[in-house]
Amino acid sequence: MSAVPGSFDAGHATRFGSGRAVRRVEDPALVQGSGQFTDDVSLPGQAWLAFLRSDRAHARIVSIDTAAAAALPGVLKVFTGADLHAAGVQPIALPPGFKRPDGQAASAPPKQPLARDVVRFVGEPVVAVVADSREAARAAAAAVWVEYEDLPAVASLDAALAPGAPEVWPAAPGNVLAEARYGDTAATEAAFAKAACRVSVEIDNQRLAPSPMEPRSVLAYLDGDRLTVRLSSQMPTAVRGGLAAALPGRTAENVRVLVGDVGGGFGMKTGIYPEDVVVGWAALVTGRPVKWQAERLEEFTSAVHGRDAVSRAELALDANGRVLALRVRTWANVGACPAAVALAIPLVIGPWVITSIYDVPLISLQLTTVLTHQMATGAYRGAGRPESVYIIERLMDAAAREMRLDPAELRRRNMIRPEQMPYTNAMAQVYDSGRFEQVLDRGLALADWSGFEARRAEARRRGRLRGRGIATFLEWTGGNALEENVRVDVTADGFIELSSATMAMGQGIATSYVQLAHDVFGVPLERIRVMQGDTDRANGFGSAGSRSLFTGGGAVHVASVRTVEEAKKLAGEALEASANDIEYRAGRFGVVGTDLGIGLFELAARQAGARIVVSGTAKAGGPSWPNGCHVCEVEIDPETGAVEVVAYASVNDIGRVISPAIVRGQVEGGAVQGIGQALCEKVSYAADTGQLLSASFMDYAMPRVDGFRAFKTEFDESVPCLTNVLGAKGVGELGTIGATPAVVNAVVDALAAHGLGRDAERVQMPLTPEAVWRALRREFPSVLPRQAA
């Protein structure tokens, strides 16, 4: 069925239903250490797999000598890429759909399960060893001898785009993989020519490591002739498809994917990895259960990275501060062997939101993805929206500074008004709802916007440079996978089971589903169970793009309502009454006007198979567009350049709130990830050798407990989403998207007020003490490729 806006009725509101903060159903097991993460499961006769990975960025494999490794005690098998190729194991190729500037189809090196002939980034798997123990497997991997012939590497965007640069892939001349252009370039140029105000900023959305705390882990085994692969993933069905495509003789029917608890995903666990294929193959060949648990070093080198795009962005405005046109030139470094999502993020998804909540009449975008000898990029919390929102929010501040306008006022003048809804933006994306000025006003009040100058003056007396930054923005959620199915099983032993292909990964989706089902069934929360992570039970897109609640939750509602309706018919038969005379309340059916009745679970016991099974599908009518106003204040120590976030207020429109504590946790935890990009995180490769420099938590600076925690967070529930039955908007990525520009704008404001003026806009993330210290001395990095500068 399609969504019927406003059709959702929370039913008999209770202490535990939607809209109420409840203790999460996930937590009792997790706080006692009895969760079931993949590495927590071991099987009798289990062997271990270890990878030998490339220790160089670009080289030809001359020879691989596995004899010494194979002779070590406990070693069962040693595989190379040639072995897998000979056995018919398929690489993971880039699907069609993207184009090069010359109109040719984009082509990138396919992801080989194990490298063949050439290695293209540090950390690429080259050899796999299966042994009786993890220690034996790792020791044997270290005993493999690979002779390489080093080839010249392009280890940065700049190197890749230099004239005559070595090529990562012959079918990508000049290392240009794909390009997209949008908008009306001539009209944009004309708008810039007549504009009263023009501003330009150079932006580095630096490469990040998603870093969920649970490393990837895969356990594969044969169950009869079926291959079962248990792993940590957001998308079990996609992994099943990937395994069936790569492994000879395997189909969706004879592969089963199981996912237990997932220790964080953030987009990094959305697709199939070469390692998954190799572990599956190892189980098929050895006939034994085979487990691989990634070390953190392997996660830094070979789990997808996020972001990594540089842009020159320009805004043209009239004398009243109304935006006339936006022009952006972006180069995204997608690494060596990207999946389609690595291209979709900079070329498609990011552009959809680049005009954000502003009424921008003209755009001109030229976006280029570039191959380098680095790990591929992929989805990471926000996936394209953080990059775009950062660009437009940095431009808004630059324009306000240039025009000597309050940055909130400049934003207000350009906001799409409620009466313009549904609004079609310059990228032909349709926003269903949003009251951006209302959210702005609430945000300004929460942040005490007008009281800031007094706080700045007070900080100055303490020798500190205080700055204030704002981001008003929206984002696109749903992954354009808007249909979701949920199966309800009412069991004789007293449980309501909700089977869904969406995946829990810390976002509390099981609790939210239980609350939504409770709204309809009225039985205690502990009687409702969510069954996920089994492709024999449910299949679908999975959890990504902040889609799970508004699509899967909608399906929970629809399936639950249908279940009660179907069960009423069964109750009518059991009670020898017309279904029209049956009423349902809190787990019990009764005949109106009598004391005749039967319990829901007792009714299930009387059915064939001792259960009532009903499925329901919900289809959202479009993406949801959550939005917010985030205001941050920072203080800088001018002696050291250290930045401290000292205040953070946000008002968020996520439509109707189902689980208040959970969404607050999503926004604030997400904001800390956004602060991480602003202030400390960066994946660094050596520009000459392509060696990964940020390869442990010592070198890659994750936010720690000593960071900012005193968030003021509010939700504006007055604007329900019109595209789904719940009225909910996706919340998982909103905090991350808003925090990065809010924090950086605050730092720029502090530096500008300290005398740097618009020069302060030349700072680049992460704003480490060194970066800010240098900025105070007017030393700024250059980020655009030399050929563009």
Add this chain to the structure above:
Amino acid sequence: MPTVTLTLNGRPVSAQVENSTLLVDLLRQQLGLTGTHVGCDTAQCGCCTVVIDGLAVKSCNQLAVQAAGRDVTTVEGLARDGRLHPVQDAFVECHGLQCGYCTPGMVMSTVALLGQNPHPSEGEIVDALEGNLCRCTGYVNIVAAVQKAAATMAGGQAR
């Protein structure tokens, strides 16, 4: 192979280990106590934190033989008679966990802290958790959970 004997979650345990076996591998691989997690290989994430003789220790950074004769508590050793330990309960109550992977380490660091310092200031809590990484929560509700646990446990002692 040496035999190591220790007190684990209140009970004596003996196991044969290699000299090179890490304590976390003894716990997870040999004894099946998989609540103690491994999130890195450089003793920086704190997911594997256990309590040894009252101190928070990263069990990936200790040899199993170093635990000989010691009193080791893991996250599995906290709940009593089906009731959560006050620290575990506070993490649930305050939404101090999302994915739950770092949680056992956070809980054990907190248990060690409150054993030594029942009334920690916010700064002392931050110091005690500095070696534990969390990617989900932003630490907001983790610190709140520690404060709640401290209040609950102090109240219990007062009765």
